[in-house]
Amino acid sequence: MGDIEIDLYGDWVKYLRNELSGFGYSDIPSNNEAVVHTYLNLVRRLIQPIPRKVLKSSEFACPPQYQQGLADVERQISQGRDLKPYLSKKLANSRYNDHFLNDWGIHHLHLGRTLEPDGRFMVRSGPVLCCRFEKAVAYFIQVISHGEWAKQELVAILHRNWPESIKQFRLKNVTGMAVKLTDQDIRCLRRKNVNTVVDIGNGVMYGQIGGGFTASGISVDVVMKADYYKMKFQQMQTDVIDNIADIARAGKAKGVFLPNTPQFRLAMKGNQVFVVEVNCRLEAFLESL
Structure with missing residues (x-):
């Protein structure tokens, strides 16, 4: 199998951008x-x-x-x-x-x-x-x-x-x-x-x-949670890469075959985190946040 295209943290940030936009905010940071x-x-x-x-x-x-x-x-x-x-x-x-x-x-x-x-x-x-x-x-x-x-x-x-x-x-x-x-x-x-x-x-x-708050004024709790979630998504991404053979076998058992160069995207369902391969639509549950 070739390279795996995956960026779960980046996908999550895009999801949050859409959420902020949906709330009516236009001043979304870059x-x-x-x-x-x-x-x-x-x-x-x-x-x-x-x-x-x-x-x-x-x-x-x-x-x-x-x-x-x-x-x-x-x-x-x-x-x-x-x-x-x-x-x-x-x-x-x-x-x-x-x-x-x-x-x-x-x-x-x-x-x-x-x-x-x-x-x-x-x-x-x-x-x-x-x-x-x-x-x-x-x-x-x-x-x-x-x-x-x-x-x-x-x-x-x-x-x-x-x-x-x-x-x-x-x-x-x-x-x-x-x-x-x-x-x-x-x-x-x-x-x-x-x-x-x-x-x-x-x-x-x-x-x-x-x-409390940091020297910049932002909540300490916010900074700690942001760091935690970044670490979690990076770990989930590593788990997908390390277990790609198992994911492929699970898909094959359902009659779904991963392409040689899988392209995974994040999918959120409530607080549940999934990855979906964009070509064959194989979905794998990762964990709940």
């Missing part, structure tokens, strides 16, 4: 790594529409005029509906880095009740709901004024109400800081892409609940 970062960053900023149990902190309070909007959001979350209309309009910028989310893992949702004229987002509210999402739970932390993204009390509320949910981010063998950072300090340091810690008091300190 660099492959930047495409992956952009896509993963966007997915991180969205909230997976699955039913979740809503838990409210003991300190939780919402202004009376936004109670109905809050009830709408709570119902949407409980029913697993799409929350995109309640999120920041900065979703329109696919490359925006949300430091509030990347630092503390907290989303903010607006509490408007009607869609704006373009039908994309709910009418913006002054106060916003701060919420942390896990697979089965939505933690309603507090309603704050829009822009209070460095309010350390939010982390303190998480600690007081659901310490088990963030215990992996609590710093060990650290009892305090020589100089405790103010909210304004954190706000200023974030602008320079500097990660900070939150000193709750009584020897309790937390690192980056949201994973």
Whole structure:
């Protein structure tokens, strides 16, 4: 058998380009790594529409005029509906880095009740709901004024109400800081892409609940996932090349014969990864992402 034409990572990047285009974005980077970062960053900023149990902190309070909007959001979350209309309009910028989310893992949702004229987002509210999402739970932390993204009390509320949910981010063998950072300090340091810690008091300190950000401002979690997926696709490609004889035999048993110079392309079905030979259409399952 001759050379094998295959580039699974490159095919995956093309798939992500199409996904971004399908989402309505036109400012798609030309660099492959930047495409992956952009896509993963966007997915991180969205909230997976699955039913979740809503838990409210003991300190939780919402202004009376936004109670109905809050009830709408709570119902949407409980029913697993799409929350995109309640999120920041900065979703329109696919490359925006949300430091509030990347630092503390907290989303903010607006509490408007009607869609704006373009039908994309709910009418913006002054106060916003701060919420942390896990697979089965939505933690309603507090309603704050829009822009209070460095309010350390939010982390303190998480600690007081659901310490088990963030215990992996609590710093060990650290009892305090020589100089405790103010909210304004954190706000200023974030602008320079500097990660900070939150000193709750009584020897309790937390690192980056949201994973933190790199010197360029992008989420550390995004960079790590991008590297992981690149490695996975490269390994899958190696597996195809190393096992080409077995793939050929499996095809032959079905009456499908690989050409002398196979041309494989990536095929995605949900989170399942396949390769398809473009000439004979032989398909082989690789693994699930």
